[in-house]
Amino acid sequence: MSESISLAEICISSSSKAWKGEGEILATGIGLIPRIAAGLAKLTHNPDLMMTDGETYLISQPAPMGKRDTSNDQVEGYMSYSRVFENLWGGKRHAMVTPTQIDSFGQTNISAIGDYDSPKVQLLGVRGFPGNFINHKNSIFIPNHSVKTFVKGEVDMVSGMGYQNKDLSNGKFEIKLVVTNLGVFDFNGENNNLQLLSLHPGVSIDNVIENTGFDVIIKSDEVTQMPTSDELACIREVLDPQGIRNSIFGE
Template sequence: MSESITLSEICISASSKAWEGEGEILATGIGLIPRIAAGLAKLTHNPDLMMTDGETYLISQPAPMGKRDISHDLVEGYMSYSRVFENLWGGKRHAMVTPTQIDSFGQTNISAIGDYNSPKVQLLGVRGFPGNFINHKNSIFIPNHSVKTFVSSAVDMVSGMGYQNKDLSNGKFEIKLVVTNLGVFDFNGKDDSFQLLSLHPGVSVDEVIENTGFDVIINSDKATPMPTDKELACIREILDPQGIRNSIFGE
C-alpha cells in the first residue's frame, strides 16, 4: 500500500487478533477502533464470527463506519436484545471495551472517579460490565495509556471483576488482550500479572513502565506486527472508507 501506516491502523490490526481462532461467537466492538477491529477479524482470520448491525440484525459483512445505505447490508437473521443475552449468559460472546480505569487485578471501572459516595467525576454507571465480565471473555482498547487509566491501587469502583475473583465467574472470565497506543498486553503473566507482548513503533519499554501505575512483566519488547496489505485494504476500502478512525489519534 502506498500510504503510510497509521497508529490507528496498527491498533485495529492488533485488536482484531483478540477474536482469532474463536469460531462462531458474537463479536462486540464497543467504540470506533474495537468496532473496526471486530469487522477486520470477520473479513480475515475468523469469518465465522457473529456480528450485528448495531441494532437488530445479524449481518454477514461488517457494516462500514459512518453513513451508509442500509439496503446494502447482507442480513443473515434477526438478533433481538434477548438473543444477545442468550449468547452473553452462555459465554458465547467476546466484547472489546474501553474502561476509564484498570488495575493490576484486571478490575475495570466505567462508573465514577474518586469516592463513590461523592465522586469527582460521575461516569456511565456500571452498565453491562458486571454481567459481561462474569459470563464471557473480554478484551480492552485504551487510546491513551497513562497512570490515570492503569491505576496504582484498586480501581475507584469495580464495574468489571478481575482475576482475583475469577472463581466467581461461570468459567469463561478472561481478559484476552489489551491494546493501547503504546503496545499490546495481556494478563497471562505469572499469577495473572499484566505483561507486555509488543511495542508499537517508536515506543520504549521505559515509556510503558512510566505510564503504568503497577508492575508490568516484560514478556517481550518486540515490535507490534504491521497490518498486512489485505488488512489495510479491508480497513481503508471496506470498513472505514471515510477515514473516521483518524480522529482517535488526530492523524
C-alpha cells in the same frame, strides 16, 4: 500501499487478533477501534463471527463506519437487547471494550471516578460490565495509556471483575488481549500479571513503565507486527473508507 501506516491501523490490526480462534460467537467491538477490529477479524481470519448492524439485526458483512445505505445490509438474524443478554449469559460472545480505568487485577471501571456517594466524575454506570466479564471473554482497548487509566491499587468502582475473583466465574472470565496506544499486552504473566507482548513503533519500555500505575512484566520488547497489505485494504477500502479511525489519535 503508498500511504504510511497509522497508529490507528496498527491498533486495529493488533486488536483484531482478539477474536482469533474464537469460532462462531457474537463479536462486539464497542467504540471506533474495537468495532473496526471486530470487522477486520471477520473479514480475515474468522469469517464465522456474528456481528450486528450496531442495533437490532445480525448482518453478514461487518457494517462499515460512517453513513451507509443500510438497504445493502444482508440481514441474517435478530439480536435485540433481550437476546444480547440471553447470548452473553450463555457465554457465546467476545467483546472488546474501553474502560475508563483498569487495574493490576484486570478489574475495570466505567461507572464513576472518585468517592462513590458524590463522584468527582459520574460516568455511564456499570452498564453490562459485571455480566460481560463474569460470563465471557473480553479484550480491552485503551487509547490513552497512562497512570490515570492503568491505575495503582484498585479501580474506583469495580464494574468488571478481575483475575483475583476468577473462581466466581465458572471458569469463564478471561481478558484475552489488551491493546493500547503504546503496545500490546495480555494478563498471562505469572499470577495473571499484565505483561508486555510488543511495543508500537517509537515506544520504549520506559514509556510503558512510566505510564502504568502498577508493575508490568516485560515478556517481549519486540515491535508490534505491522498490518499486512490485505488487512490495510480491508480497513481502508471496506471497513472505514472515510478514515474516521484517524480521529482517535488525531492523525
